[in-house]
Amino acid sequence: MAENKTAIAKTFPVKPKLKPASNKSTPTPESKYWKSFKQPKETPTQTLISSITSLSFSPTQPHDFAATHSATVTIFSAQTLEPKSTIAAFSDTATSAIFRSDGRLLAAGDLSGSVRIFDVKSRVPLRHLRGHSRPVRVVRYPKADKLHLFSGGDDAIVKYWDVTTETQIFDLIGHKDYVRCGDVCPVNDDMFVSGSYDHKIKLWDIRVSSSGSVMEINHGKPVEDVIYLPSGGLIATAGGNSVKIWDVIGGGRLLHSMESHNKTVTSICVGKIGKESGEEAQQYRVLSVSLDGYMKVFDYAKFKITHSMRFPNPLLSIGFSPDCSTRVIGTSNGTLYVGKRKVKENIEGELGEFSGFGAVEEAPKRALRPSYFRYFHRGQNEKPVEGDYLIMRPKKVKVAEHDKLLKKFRHKEALVSALNGKNPENIVAVMEELVARKKLLKCVSNLDTEEIGLLLRFLQRYSTTPRYAGLLMGLAKKVVEMRAEDVRGSEELRGHIRNLKRTVEEEIRLQQSLQEIQGIISPLLRIAARR
Template sequence: MAAQFKKTNTKVFINSGPELTPDNIYWKKYSPPVLIKEFGLIDYIDFSPVEPHYFAVTCSVRVQIYNPITKIVTKNLTRFREAAYGGSFRSDGKLLCAGGEESVIRLFDVSSKSLLRLFSGHKAPVHRTFFTADGRNIVSFSDDKTVSLWDIPTEKQIISFNEHNDYIRAGAVSPVSPDIFVSGSYDNTVQMYDARTSKCVFSVNHEAPVESLIFLPSGGVFISAGGTEMRVWDALAGGRLLTKLSHHHKLITCLKIASNGKRILSGSLDRHVKIYDAGNYKAVHTLDYPNGVLSIGTSPDDETIVAGMIDGLISVRRREHDKTDKNKKKKSTFRRGGHNINSTISDSVAVPCKEKEIASKHDVCLRKFQYSKALDSVMIPFVANKTPQVSVALLQELTRRKGLTQALAGRDGKSLVTILKFIIKHIGTPRYGKVLIHVANVLMDVYEDNMDELGPEPRTMFTLLEQKLNEEEDLILSLTELEGKLHLLLSAAESAKAMSIKEPQAFEPSDAAQKNLILSIG
């Protein structure tokens, strides 16, 4: 069997990007976003827990319910005179409650759009409303600094808590207990309540105005968001702080649970939605948006992600599914003994057809030992600018074949200038530096004796190459000096630490340690 020609290996010089994790693959399987323009800020987004998982968008003076597939409004709840806030579904998807600027809570029948109940009692706008875990009551969080629990059948207030000193803009209800809920206020605190004892269970300090709260599905842990920080609290341990997360550089506005409780989403005015692992609280992926994110929602199966922005845009992303069915079967008809027989043939028994590999132009030239032509083919602007790793890989292959001198020699002014420009542009890149320094040395060896015979442009390029090499040399010297200073600082710190461990009482540092410390300070 004849030896097969080995293609030029370009993978060595490809820039290694970030490691592709299962989360990256999972969260990238969404179609390009569909943008819907609304009038005013998108205050809140909530998905119906039951299929087909319609989502409610609270914006301006209405709550609109969208079909996630068609992205069209199916229901429009417009019984508001002023701004509506925090429209959220009940666990059966049949009822929806919403607060508003009018200081009342409205309860709607989703199917008929009828206003079923009107809960009055607050004295300031109500920004968040939620159904309790059993679906029998509603909890409301208001700017009048109170949290109220309402009975749906009687339309009466069961209990009211007044523990905060400022506006309450965030709240959450326990997913496992109908009597437990938390509130977050602009007074920087988060309060937990138990309706059975009619008092506040405990209070924790977030140290920034609280914008959003969520419970994890277990009900034993809740998360608060305020400023640029998220804090995770253990509710069963009396509000013990578990960890702090700070991956945003602007205000965090909303939190959501995704992937059946396995992932946490946070939206921010920095135009990013961060996704965290609910087990170790590490950031695993980032979604980018064209403007600051005010609200976000996900369907229970992660089929749809919807984000609302400060400019009134709604971004809807749907998960893409593979259209190819590997188990799809084809029917073929053939004649046996004069009768047509339908038989089912699986794709799995089909003989795969080996596709012919198309060799690149420089590999074809290398196979024919045409080194100059191979070099010319990778120095054209399209290849050199778009895929410089291919050009460098060929130069390395020519060095290995001992054909670099042959490829560089005997060139006219134009082709020589092209090669010199490429070297000057990329010789400072760490991935290419070793190969291109060798190429530059060979190039100068080839043309040093007849430099005067070259045209003015190639000589100018050689001068620029000299300047570039001097700049790189100065940079390396500066970095080496900086490295030495850092080593000195580290050694001084280690010496001081070691002496403090050995002699905890008063002591005189050694001359060497004093010298190191003086030099580091200087």
């Protein structure tokens, strides 16, 4: 006796065709790190009265920062990000404010050609260094030496000063154009570097100052900024639309040129990332800003851009705090973009010794037993780690109305239900399923006048869409052929046909215009390719 076997087919919801994948990539841990520098909601964006030409952080806690704008230096609090004090004792526009290594003094130049030194707390002027015949553009303190500084200006001279006596020790001559930037060596107070609009970067050693610069590097464009990298063996220079890394120990050899900016790079600084970004601690980056409004983060160890951020204004200056908690950017219209990052507090020792009470001991945790309700819910909030075998709970599939009708082989009702849903992706998916079942034309022949109008409205709207045109144009032709008598007998259906005809004619005219344009451009592209 033959055994009857019934095959039970499992049905699945119809799925629309997937759209092309977007170009958005998954953000990296380092990108998340730089995006975590955000303006606190309670602190409004600071707007000063003119362009912010320089930014400098105090090397000591709490790392307040100074911004130069107009004839003023404003010192901001690192905690509240609000103006803390203002120094306005300049006779002309202030430039290049810098803190001394102990954070107690602040020096700044101005366009009158002088350098002034102030007490940070009292804002009292302590020294007035006169010697430049043109505007002073750069002032820098050595890393540890508290008694000297160097300055450079539009007179193309770099001066080394004895601050206590207000006298210049050396005139370092060698540049042929404006000196606009400079930096001190992080490992040797006797060495510093200067950059000029003559495209040259010069390395100076005050121990052999009489012989001129000990090294000269040609950046190729007017130099806007130059910094030493933390090791002391590399320098980074900014000029034109490029940032270049040079090996000083190797004789000034060019290691890499980063040219991702579209306009002049105005300022660069060193930023530091830690374990929070998914990297090892103490990894340094070069942060650059430009007139194109972009801030770029450059990993000079791997020679690649790791993050980019767009701002609405041309950017002139940038600073990064030593404790990695604050990033400040100054703009040409006086807007100060301050990004503050929450630093995880060190909670070790919070339950330490209180005066007179000794050490506070934590209460022992109660062990979970089967008699406790929590025993049966333990581990539900734990996150899986590497090596765990994860069992996912099956998701309940939500079935749409047209899928239920397709499962019952009610093809016409499924098509009408999809048309009423007004989702073109679902409608086309149902039509493709009916084509696979060889039932689409039969469904069209069984539609009444109102349902035919619904179908024609859909065809008129989406038949020229490139994603659906391959199926819908052929279907439109079949609908007109099969239901010609119904169309003639209904004014409403004739209106739908006229609209469909106008849509198709407009698409044909558009395609013809595009072909004409292609015919004009193609010879030009071939000529350009030969050159």
